[in-house]
Amino acid sequence: MSENILAIENVAARYGDFLAVQDASLCVPNKSIVSIIGSNGAGKSTLMDCVAGVHKPSSGRIFFKGEDITGLPAYEIVRRGLSLVPQGSRCFVRMTVEDNLIMGSFPGCARKGATSMLEKVYELFPVLKEKRNDLSGSLSGGQRQMVAIGRSLMSQPDLILFDEISLGLAPTIIKDIYSRIRQINAEGTSIVLVEQDVKRSVKTSDYSHVMLKGKIVLSGPSRELTEEDIKNAYFGI
Amino acid sequence: MAQQLINGILLGGVYALVGVGMTMIFGIVQLTNLAHGEFIILAAYLSSVISVGLGLSPLLTLIITVPLMFVIGYILQNVLINKLMERGSEPALLVTFGLSIIIQNALLLIFSADANRLIVSFQALSIPLGGMGRIPVLNLVVCLIGIATLFVLNLFLKKTYIGRSIRATSDDKVAAALMGVNVKQTYGIAMGLALATAAIAGTMVGMIYPFYPSTGSGYLIIAFGVVVIGGMGSITGTLVAGFIFGLAQVLGGSNYGLLIGYLVLIVMLAVRPQGLFAK
Amino acid sequence: MDTLLSFKNVDAGYGRVKVLSDLNFEVYRGEVFGVIGPNGCGKTTMFNALIGLIQPTKGEIHFDGHNITNMSANARCNLGLGRTYQVPRPFENMSVFENVLVAAVHGAGLSEQAARPECQRALEITGLYDKHAVRSGELTLLDRKRLEIARALGTAPKMLLLDEVAAGLTEAEVQDVMALVANLKAEGFTIIWIEHVIETMVNSTNRLMCMSEGTDLLIGDPREVMASEQVEAVYLGVEEDE
Numbered sequence: 093m094s095e096n097i098l099a100i101e102n103v104a105a106r107y108g109d110f111l112a113v114q115d116a117s118l119c120v121p122n123k124s125i126v127s128i129i130g131s132n133g134a135g136k137s138t139l140m141d142c143v144a145g146v147h148k149p150s151s152g153r154i155f156f157k158g159e160d161i162t163g164l165p166a167y168e169i170v171r172r173g174l175s176l177v178p179q180g181s182r183c184f185v186r187m188t189v190e191d192n193l194i195m196g197s198f199p200g201c202a203r204k205g206a207t208s209m210l211e212k213v214y215e216l217f218p219v220l221k222e223k224r225n226d227l228s229g230s231l232s233g234g235q236r237q238m239v240a241i242g243r244s245l246m247s248q249p250d251l252i253l254f255d256e257i258s259l260g261l262a263p264t265i266i267k268d269i270y271s272r273i274r275q276i277n278a279e280g281t282s283i284v285l286v287e288q289d290v291k292r293s294v295k296t297s298d299y300s301h302v303m304l305k306g307k308i309v310l311s312g313p314s315r316e317l318t319e320e321d322i323k324n325a326y327f328g329i
Numbered sequence: 330m331a332q333q334l335i336n337g338i339l340l341g342g343v344y345a346l347v348g349v350g351m352t353m354i355f356g357i358v359q360l361t362n363l364a365h366g367e368f369i370i371l372a373a374y375l376s377s378v379i380s381v382g383l384g385l386s387p388l389l390t391l392i393i394t395v396p397l398m399f400v401i402g403y404i405l406q407n408v409l410i411n412k413l414m415e416r417g418s419e420p421a422l423l424v425t426f427g428l429s430i431i432i433q434n435a436l437l438l439i440f441s442a443d444a445n446r447l448i449v450s451f452q453a454l455s456i457p458l459g460g461m462g463r464i465p466v467l468n469l470v471v472c473l474i475g476i477a478t479l480f481v482l483n484l485f486l487k488k489t490y491i492g493r494s495i496r497a498t499s500d501d502k503v504a505a506a507l508m509g510v511n512v513k514q515t516y517g518i519a520m521g522l523a524l525a526t527a528a529i530a531g532t533m534v535g536m537i538y539p540f541y542p543s544t545g546s547g548y549l550i551i552a553f554g555v556v557v558i559g560g561m562g563s564i565t566g567t568l569v570a571g572f573i574f575g576l577a578q579v580l581g582g583s584n585y586g587l588l589i590g591y592l593v594l595i596v597m598l599a600v601r602p603q604g605l606f607a608k
Numbered sequence: 609m610d611t612l613l614s615f616k617n618v619d620a621g622y623g624r625v626k627v628l629s630d631l632n633f634e635v636y637r638g639e640v641f642g643v644i645g646p647n648g649c650g651k652t653t654m655f656n657a658l659i660g661l662i663q664p665t666k667g668e669i670h671f672d673g674h675n676i677t678n679m680s681a682n683a684r685c686n687l688g689l690g691r692t693y694q695v696p697r698p699f700e701n702m703s704v705f706e707n708v709l710v711a712a713v714h715g716a717g718l719s720e721q722a723a724r725p726e727c728q729r730a731l732e733i734t735g736l737y738d739k740h741a742v743r744s745g746e747l748t749l750l751d752r753k754r755l756e757i758a759r760a761l762g763t764a765p766k767m768l769l770l771d772e773v774a775a776g777l778t779e780a781e782v783q784d785v786m787a788l789v790a791n792l793k794a795e796g797f798t799i800i801w802i803e804h805v806i807e808t809m810v811n812s813t814n815r816l817m818c819m820s821e822g823t824d825l826l827i828g829d830p831r832e833v834m835a836s837e838q839v840e841a842v843y844l845g846v847e848e849d850e
Contacts, residue, residue, distance in 0.1 A: 107776075108749075109748060109749040109776075110749055110775070110776035111749075111776050111777065111778060112776060114778070131646070131804050131805075131806065131843065132646065132647040132804050133772070133775055133804040133805070134804075144507060145506075146503055146506065146507070165506070165511070166503075166506035166507055167506050167508075167509045167510055167511045167512075170507060170508065170509045171509050175507070176507050178503070178504060178507060182501050182503065182504040182507075183501075183504075184496065184497045184500035184501060184504065184505075185500060185501075186496070186499075186500050187493070187496055187497065187500060191487075191493055191496075194490075194493060195493050195494065195497050195505075195508050196508055198490060198493075198494060198508045198509040198510055199508075199509035202509075203490070243508065247508070247509065259647070259648075260648065288646060288647060288843075289845045290843070290844040290845050291844055291845040292845055304805075304807075305779070305782075305805055319844075322844070323840060323844065326843065326844065327806040327807065327810075327834060327843075328805065328806055328807035329806060329807050329810055329834060
């Protein structure tokens with residue numbers, strides 16, 4: 093396996109003639125946490141949708157574990173071990189918490205270990221075990237994010253993309269979810285954090301990239317980026 | 330009165346079966362399958378041909394018609410409807426309307442407009458209930474098969490990976506794709522299942538009522554009623570809706586049956602348009 | 609300063625969800641007033657309250673000497689509030705000119721005869737005159753955004769509301785939009801402009817309001833607003849101890 097688990101090369105993406113991502117390139121080193129930050133509308137979510145196969149890039153290449161996955165359908169990409177936790181959790185609201193989690197193990201390769209994985213998810217988020225038979229639509233925003241994370245873990249991915257995981261959540265819950273994410277990373281899963289909550293995600297990550305108007309405008313190891321650099325890149329001034 | 334209640338309840342199980350395929354396609358594929366009634370009648374004719382040809386009881390023909398209709402549904406969805414749906418829901422809706430006309434006329438061409446009926450050995454048997462009337466064995470069997478089909482389908486949707494993927498797709502197809510579900514293929518499976526239920530429904534209604542190539546539209550209307558009253562995606566709702574519709578129709582007799590059924594429908598649409606059991 | 613628009617202690621939301629809480633700001637005649645704020649801060653709700661899609665539950669909105677707090681969207685449009693949509697929605701099968709004409713006849717209540725010169729002017733200001741006969745479905749995104757503004761101009765507004773007009777455009781196209789806004793300002797229009805691209809806002813507005821949690825966090829000179837620690841905290845989050 094190559095050193096980078098994910099490599100995005102000159103990706104552009106459009107909705108009709110609306111240019112959402114102009115020219116984005118970045119790498120995710122194996123077993124690292126990488127954050128992509130930027131204001132609303134900077135193109136972060138579209139870029140993640142391109143990587144996960146939800147949206148087709150109009151140009152550029154995306155490599156996962158050394159293989160070209162550009163333009164593959166989403167169901168094929170998750171089978172290869174790349175999972176996206178989408179913005180707003182997108183739980184299956186008319187299904188129970190446990191059914192949501194089991195759906196995560198839908199890829200053939202993930203079904204075998206599903207039972208033990210389910211126990212692991214319940215260990216990580218004990219509240220989900222309590223609510224296993226509740227419809228996910230009845231949960232709070234934070235609990236739904238936990239379901240979404242757990243569901244993603246069930247596919248036993250090598251890389252998880254988190255799209256705006258902290259959006260709309262209370263600070264204590266965000267803190268809790270972030271500590272779980274670090275835990276997931278410590279067990280060997282590579283992580284991409286797409287965030288508007290800049291300080292927290294930079295602090296959590298090994299590498300950071302700032303996106304502005306569809307381009308990556310600043311990249312570097314998180315501890316080497318100064319607050320001033322990040323602020324200027326973030327606002328573009 | 331007691332006899333009518335019995336008849337109505339027994340009819341309900343079949344009506345639920347007539348409606349469940351329509352409900353599934355409505356809820357999962359988000360398509361109104363205007364050919365659903367014709368598929369039911371097509372299955373009744375298939376059953377008749379196989380039953381006569383092989384000398385089988387109509388009930389045993391299900392072994393052939395159910396898988397056959399599943400395959401027809403799966404292929405239809407994958408080859409035709411999925412592609413049309415990329416261009417919006419109207420073209421697909423029109424094509425199901427076209428299919429209903431094609432099936433109806435093909436049946437007319439092959440079988441003429443004469444009435445047909447599936448005959449079983451226990452046709453005339455009934456169980457006396459003291460002074461309360463009688464339970465016709467045929468209607469009882471048909472009702473139980475209807476309920477059993479819904480029960481098995483429900484179990485399949487709740488407990489298997491494919492069943493869960495169907496429910497997940499109907500909740501949020503993008504999220505389902507992110508879980509590894511091939512959404513278009515899932516639509517195909519859903520259509521296959523819907524036509525498999527239509528196959529059973531066809532044989533059931535063919536045993537209790539005479540049918541012609543043009544009877545399909547009547548069953549489409551019943552299916553619509555079941556969708557509206559039961560709400561989408563709820564098997565319990567479908568069953569209860571079937572009973573309500575069956576009772577309403579029997580209590581109204583041959584003159585007012587449909588009328589009462591539709592009054593119930595209108596009241597439902599006005600008071601609770603999401604259906605009795607929608608969540 | 610001559611105040612054209614003012615929000616006074618406005619609360620508003622959807623059903624039980626309160627989005628705006630105690631929002632206060634004034635827009636002066638002839639200025640470009642920028643509105644920024646992180647996702648969910650209430651910018652769009654403010655817009656909706658301003659054009660009359662939702663009614664405030666508390667407070668007052670005044671425009672050009674009228675209390676418009678409980679006025680319908682149509683009445684506001686007739687008073688001179690012209691809005692553009694984030695996603696342009698022209699009548700695709702009509703020509704550019706016809707699109708503006710429809711807006712002028714229905715929005716400003718002009719006769720077709722009287723509306724024609726207005727429309728021509730609107731197309732000149734927005735730089736679309738050469739394309740007046742083109743079917744609007746064939747326009748590029750930038751030109752559709754120009755058309756959106758021309759349609760708003762067709763209603764003879766005193767104030768223009770621009771919602772994310774720079775979104776989805778290339779660098780060069782954003783420059784064109786900035787030039788267009790400068791042109792509108794020179795023509796004497798007052799402008800409220802919501803945009804995510806901070807750089808654009810700093811360079812093309814007279815004053816900037818940063819919203820946070822439904823209220824006005826800071827209003828003032830764009831550069832000073834962007835330099836403030838409060839605004840930085842809203843966008844970048846606050847350092848916290850583990």
